[in-house]
Amino acid sequence: MEMPLLILLTTQVLLPAFFLLWLWLPRPPDRLGWIMRVLYGASYFAFIAVIGRWDFLSTTLAILLPVAYAACAALSYQRLRGRDWNRSPSTMRAHGFTAAMAVFFLALTARALSGYGYQDSAVELAFPFAAGHYYIGQGGSATAINNHHADQSQRFALDIVALNGFGARADGLMPKELSDYEIFDREVKSPCTGVAISIHDGVDDNRIFETNTEQPAGNHVILACGTARILLAHFRKGSIAVAAGSIVSEGETLGRVGNSGNSTEPHLHMHAYLGGTLDYNAGQGVPMTFDGRFLVRGSTVTVPQN
Structure with missing residues (x-):
């Protein structure tokens, strides 16, 4: 398999599928864990929405995938409505990595979005x-x-x-x-x-x-x-x-x-x-x-x- 194709399938198919599945399995122990998963996934979907080459698969997916993620996130919350807000004795230990990765992808997205404007005369x-x-x-x-x-x-x-x-x-x-x-x-x-x-x-x-x-x-x-x-x-x-x-x-x-x-x-x-x-x-x-x-x-x- 050509390397560009492998990268494409990983970033725009396999990883989005992972974040969709992760909303459900394994079930988060508390509502804070669910929120951190949602934020991590949302930051990644924002990243690939900006830098992805959707013409390789279908530009329709650039719209359908975020909509599907939002719908799955809403449905997955129904399983946690009665759970505690936070069961972990150490919030940083339990959610620090997930929060850091969410910030990382948001930073990459912001960097890419900086290319949406220009200073010179066009x-x-x-x-x-x-x-x-x-x-x-x-x-x-x-x-x-x-x-x-x-x-x-x-x-x-x-x-x-x-x-x-x-x-x-x-x-x-x-x-x-x-x-x-x-x-x-x-x-x-x-x-x-x-x-x-x-x-x-x-x-x-x-x-x-x-x-x-x-x-x-x-x-x-x-x-x-x-x-x-x-x-x-x-x-x-x-x-x-x-x-x-x-x-x-x-x-x-x-x-x-x-x-x-x-x-x-x-x-x-x-x-x-x-x-x-x-x-x-x-x-x-x-x-x-x-x-x-x-x-x-x-x-x-x-x-x-x-």
Whole structure:
């Protein structure tokens, strides 16, 4: 089993199942013990709600699991209503570890939530896809929710995937065929009116889990939109539809999503930067907003049919 899949199943399936079961077995000796279990579980559910990649399983689970936990917590309390408040002679010894773990996960959640805002001036752009449901796999201003944030030019980068009818990014957890990924071969639209100052095509699409680190952006387009430069990367080989130096209009098709470059599965990478010009690694990353919305990991975007 691939390590990312193992981590995913552990953090978003097995551990939530453990906290649900722990509400019932073994039965807490007193009401304080029940409260500490509920707080511990709630802090963990808050943590995975913020940092989880729900597009792998289903975005519906991000809503259903907390609701199920709240319902199970309420039902489990019915078995303890007549019990003492606290039977332990040492509260710290009995509940100190549980309390510490609850604080730990709440602290991690707060750290991740710090990435929901930004201080810099943002570049307002149009969302780069037509009708459909989309999910932000990487995004925000903190490394906890955006793996790109440590890179100066990619501090506010986005990785975008599309969702199928089940709220998942693919037909299966990690299918091997590129066509099983909902976003593969989907048209990428220009997020602004500007000039295509650089294009690169001809890089082969990777197989799933394989990457091309020598050409990290793969097939890509760099747009000059005012003072900002916008990189859109990992296009499908041979799909780029604009020429270097051409003027592009907002909403014009740039190409199609592929899996070229440093990409393990189909998605669109996008970031805005100032300076650097043609070197997308040399600029200063700036935030992007879409209809005034700053997108972070877990954000969903629905683009209606025209």
